Amino acid sequence: MSDLCFDVSGSGPVLLVIPGGAGHPMGLDRMTAYLARRFTVVTYDPLGLGHGRLGQPVTDQRVEEWSDGARRVLDEVLPEGESAYVLGTSSGGIVALDLLARHPERLRHVVAHEPPCVAALPDGARQRERFQEVYDTYRAAGPQAAGARLAAVLEEREAGEDGTGGQPLSREAELSSPMALFLGHVLVPFTSYVPHTAPPSAPLTLAAGADPRGQLLHRTAAFLAERYGSGFAEFPGGHIGAVQHPEAFADRLVEALGAGRTGVQG
Incomplete structure (x- = not known):
């Protein structure tokens, strides 16, 4: 896909936001509007799902392709000699790590x-x-059954009857369906x-929701922070804390x- 899809709002230092799931920025509007008081918020939509491309063919996705697209977005929006803050959530967080490693x-x-x-x-x-089992459930029984099995995986419990039927x-x-595209081509x-x-070339913070302490993705973020030797921070809410608590998430x-130490007004 050659055409980049992204939205820009606000003013101040550039903050690139890379959404999770299949990259559709739905649900992030309240957080990005709040952040736009302090930053030039650039919300990347790697598949263009929020820009009229929902319904067009999608193939299996690669982290590196999304990361290369994010770099191209930064090339377009960053003034010469300046650098950007980046927030990646869920699958977008993986892209943010790859962006940091390669660009x-x-x-x-x-x-x-x-x-x-x-x-x-x-492990x-x-x-x-277990994630392959979620995918297999999606192909056999659809997104509702796969969503139930995915919840069991993230909560690190046995699926039981979850993920049956459908x-x-x-x-x-x-x-x-952005959720179906995520299950079928991103997960x-x-x-x-x-x-x-390897030690990152720019500051890195791994973050996790405060609500699901001890669950899989909280454990993963803490493990990666130790591996990188980077910072670790808990944010309000759970895995979708940016949607659940948009302003508190933005403040955190x-x-x-x-940012308060770099001239951005709180």
């Missing part, structure tokens, strides 16, 4: 919130198997990605970025 030259500080880099865990092989979606129905390739954990982001 660090114009990054000011990266926050990766609950990136599901489960392949990097000591990564088992976790990858019918697979038609191709047309899948292409019209497995992204959770199979093993991040580069500003704290984590240390």
